[in-house]
Amino acid sequence: MDDLGAILLLQGGFALNMVLFSALCLGACAALIGVFFYLRKDILIADALSHATLPGIGAGFLLALALGINGGMAPAFLLIGAFASAVLGGAGVQWITRHTRLSHDSAIASVLSVFYAAGIVLFSGIQRLDNASQAGLNHFLLGQIAGMQVHEAFMICALSIIVLGGCVLYFRDFLLLSFDQTYAQCLGRPTTRLDKIMLGLMLGVICLGLKTVGLVLILALLVMPAAIARFWSARIVPMSLLSVLIGAGACYGGAALSAFYKNAPTGSTIILVLAAMLVFSFVFGVQKGLLFMKRGANYVGS
C-alpha cells in the first residue's frame, strides 16, 4: 500500500480494514476505562499489570509447546497465561501495599520490574529452543498489527462491547470510586467488588491490546487520551466522550501510519500521534492549557 489517504479511507483491502477497525475499537475502550484510573491518580497500576503479563506469555507458550500445539504459538494459551500472570502481579501489588511498609508506588515498581525481568529471562530461554515457532513472540513487547488474525479482531470487538457496557452500567460507581473511595464506602457501595470490576475491565484491555500495541507502551493508550481530554473539558461526561474519540482516532490514524511505513511498530506510531495531540492540547487547551492559564491565578484547595 503506498497511499496513506487511501489507507485511511478504507481502500486498503479487507485485511487492512479489519486491522484499522480493531485498532479503533481498542483505542476507544482503552481511553474510556483509562479515564477513571487517570482521575483516580492510579494509572501506573496499568504499567505494573501490563509488564506482569510477560512471564505468563512465556509460560503459556511453553505449555502449548509441551502439549504439541502449533509449536507453542497458541493464542488461547498466551492470552490465558498473560491474564493469569497479570492477576498475580496485581495481587502482589495489593499484598505489598497492605502488609509491608512499602507505599503503593514502590509496590508497583517492584512488581513491574520483577515480573518483567522474569519474563525476559523466560523469553531468552525460549529463543534458544529448537522445534518451536517463537518468531512472533517478541511482538508482545512493542506490538505488531500486521498479520492480525480474524479471531483476534473479533475478540477485540467483543471486548470493546464489554468495556463500553461495563463503564456505562457502572459509570456512577466508577466516578464515585475515583473521586472519593472513602465516601463511596460510607454510602454502602461495594467498593472492593467495584474496584475489582474496574481493574478487571482494564486488564481485559491490556491483554487484548498486548499484541497490537505491545506491553511496554499500552499504558499510554490508557492514560494519554484522558490526559488530552482533560485539557478541553472540566466535566466528566464530555471528558469521557472526548477521551474515547481521541483514543479511537489516534489508534486508527496510528495504525494506518504504521501500515503505510511498512515495519514501523504500531504501538510506537500510535503513541507519537497521541503525543502530538497532547502537546497541542497542552498549549491550546481551554482548560488550563498554557495559553489559557490566567496569570497568577489562584487555584483553591489542591
Added chain:
Amino acid sequence: MSSPSPLLVSDLSLRYPGQMDMALENISFSLTSGSLTGVIGPNGAGKSTLIKAALGLLKPQGEILFWGQSLKAVRQRVAYVPQRTQVDWDFPVSALDVVQMGLYGQIGWLGRLRKEHKEAALSAMERLRIADLAQRQIGNLSGGQQQRVFLARMLLQNADLCILDEPFAGIDAAAEEIIINLFQELKSEGKTILMVHHDLQTAATLFDDIILLNKTLLYHGSASEGLNDERLRQAYHIPAFETGRAAHG
C-alpha cells in the same frame, strides 16, 4: 423503654498495623438523640480515627451500634462529611454533581437521576446559599463554598445522624455563620450531629456535649461544664500557665 442512642460505642480500641502504640484505647460513650457533640483533643489524639472507626472505615475492636443496630442495617440514616483536604478539587465535576453523589446510596447502581433528584439537590444547595454556584467546577470555589457543597450533599442524604470531620477548617466567617445556623436547624429537626473540632474557644458555645479525647476518653458530657482548665491540661499535656495559649492554637 427509651429509644436507643443514635451512636453507642463501647470499649473501642484500635491499633494501626505496624504501630507499637494504640491509636485509641477503651473508648466508650453514647450520643444523646438530637444533640450536637464535638470531638476535641490535641493533634494526633485520634479524633478523625475515632469517627472513621465508628463509620466502619477502620477495623477496631469493640462494639459500635447505631440505634441499637449494626451500621449495615441503618446505613441510609448516617451521613459522613470528610475533611475538605481529602478530596481532589481538580476533579472534573460541578458542584451540583458532587451534591448529587449524596443520592448514589439510595438510587443504587442502575437507578437514574431524575428531575426531582436535581431539584432536591438544588434546594439543599439553596439552603446553604450556593445554588447559584451549581454549575461551577469544584476547583473554582472558595474553601467555604467547597465545605458548603459537602454539607449540601449531606443534607440531600436526609440522614438522622451526621458525622463531620473538621467542617470549620479553612473557611471564611460568612460560611461559618451559615453552617452554624444549619446545625441549629438540623438539631431542631431532631437530628444528631457529631463532629471533630479543633477550636477550643468556640467549643463551649457551639456544642451541647463534648468528647475530650487523647487516645483515651478523658471526658464526655456537657460542653459548658466540661471545658475546665484541669481537664484541658490533662488532654493537652501542658502545665497550668500555658492553657491560655493552647486555647488559641
